[in-house]
Amino acid sequence: MGCGGCRPRINFGKLLSRASVFITMLLIFTYFFYCLTGFCHSVPTTLGTVNVDYDILDDRRRVLEELRAPAQRNFTADAQQVDVLSANRLDRAGDQGHRIPVSNSFGTKRFPQAIIIGVKKGGTRALLEFLRIHPDVRAFGAEPHFFDRFYDRGLEWYRNLMPRTLDGQITMEKTPSYFVTKEAPGHVCTMNCQTKLIVVVRDPVTRAVSDYTQTLSKNPSLPSFQSLVLKNSTTGLIDTTWSAVRIGLYAKHLENWLQYFPLSHFLFVSGERLVSDPSGEMGRVQDFLGLKRVVSDKHFYFNQTKGFPCLKKPEGSSKPRCLGKSKGRTHPHIPTDILQRLRDFYRPFNHRFYEMTGQNFGWDES
Numbered sequence: 001m002g003c004g005g006c007r008p009r010i011n012f013g014k015l016l017s018r019a020s021v022f023i024t025m026l027l028i029f030t031y032f033f034y035c036l037t038g039f040c041h042s043v044p045t046t047l048g049t050v051n052v053d054y055d056i057l058d059d060r061r062r063v064l065e066e067l068r069a070p071a072q073r074n075f076t077a078d079a080q081q082v083d084v085l086s087a088n089r090l091d092r093a094g095d096q097g098h099r100i101p102v103s104n105s106f107g108t109k110r111f112p113q114a115i116i117i118g119v120k121k122g123g124t125r126a127l128l129e130f131l132r133i134h135p136d137v138r139a140f141g142a143e144p145h146f147f148d149r150f151y152d153r154g155l156e157w158y159r160n161l162m163p164r165t166l167d168g169q170i171t172m173e174k175t176p177s178y179f180v181t182k183e184a185p186g187h188v189c190t191m192n193c194q195t196k197l198i199v200v201v202r203d204p205v206t207r208a209v210s211d212y213t214q215t216l217s218k219n220p221s222l223p224s225f226q227s228l229v230l231k232n233s234t235t236g237l238i239d240t241t242w243s244a245v246r247i248g249l250y251a252k253h254l255e256n257w258l259q260y261f262p263l264s265h266f267l268f269v270s271g272e273r274l275v276s277d278p279s280g281e282m283g284r285v286q287d288f289l290g291l292k293r294v295v296s297d298k299h300f301y302f303n304q305t306k307g308f309p310c311l312k313k314p315e316g317s318s319k320p321r322c323l324g325k326s327k328g329r330t331h332p333h334i335p336t337d338i339l340q341r342l343r344d345f346y347r348p349f350n351h352r353f354y355e356m357t358g359q360n361f362g363w364d365e366s
């Protein structure tokens with residue numbers, strides 16, 4: 001008698017279906033584990049990933065990104081000089097948007113509906129970080145410099161840098177040099193003439209000193225402020241070709257923007273009030289953006305050591321946080337007569353700016 005009947009019959013169909021159920025379960029489990037560890041967050045990697053001197057290292061995502069890119073930890077998103085290297089980083093940041101997992105495809109990468117266009121050293125980082133607490137605001141972390149430096153990369157390149165947003169959320173970015181770039185308003189208008197424009201302005205004298213302090217921190221052998229600010233010491237004429245001076249001619253730069261955008265598209269935020277009354281200034285910003293007033297005084301506390309308002313609970317974190325060391329630097333002593341000369345120089349430009357904006361920022365009262 002053959003023993004054919006003794007051998008168990010292998011049912012390949014059944015085996016195959018069990019195997020496929022097992023593999024599917026395995027995939028689902030792996031996916032959920034992946035999500036639980038935070039890697040399928042819906043926001044694409046941005047330049048924020050390559051920045052440690054980031055003012056508010058505010059969410060788990062950035063920390064994770066940093067861990068993933070340790071070689072790039074020295075890059076500062078706030079660097080005023082975005083060079084070719086950083087352009088390539090921007091490229092990579094954009095490219096990564098194509099490789100994000102399925103769950104990251106929630107939302108859409110949109111062009112910013114609102115941009116913080118200036119001014120350098122006005123308090124732009126503070127404003128953006130304060131806005132990021134708002135659930136309806138998603139912002140690109142670093143400065144993309146698209147409308148002043150990388151415009152030839154095309155609008156799609158720019159859009160791809162942006163975080164994904166859901167309906168009702170606002171996409172934002174900040175690049176303070178846009179305000180002083182002749183071509184920037186035309187470029188922004190080509191993208192969308194309805195874009196809302198925010199300018200954080202600060203006393204141009206203090207702003208110039210702040211700008212100088214930043215350059216000095218990178219180049220300690222820089223000549224003195226007084227030797228740079230004056231054309232020559234005998235005439236006492238101010239050197240308007242020095243960018244630290246030129247940026248403070250707000251009326252002049254605004255005139256350029258007004259050729260493309262009506263005044264109603266602008267919000268001028270007082271850099272001084274952003275420090276003395278952050279919640280009050282944030283109220284105005286949220287109204288301007290058509291947002292519910294979510295960011296309020298309960299989000300801020302004044303840090304005595306830092307000398308600035310800090311966030312009680314930045315987005316995605318339970319710990320209070322202040323901006324980084326590059327914000328709120330101690331300024332070098334500048335002789336009073338030099339500061340007075342600069343103040344006199346700016347006075348007519350400031351008054352023109354007050355007239356144009358219908359706001360008196362009070363810089364000439366001291």
Ligand SMILES: Nc1ncnc2c1ncn2[C@@H]1O[C@H](COP(=O)(O)OS(=O)(=O)O)[C@@H](OP(=O)(O)O)[C@H]1O
Binds near residue numbers: 120124125126322
């Ligand atoms: N909350 C808070 N914390 C720290 N610093 C604050 C804050 N609010 C406004 N500021 C002021 O912001 C100034 C830097 O401005 P920006 O962020 O626009 O600088 S940059 O153009 O992006 O480099 C920075 O200038 P300096 O004081 O000269 O460092 C600050 O005065």
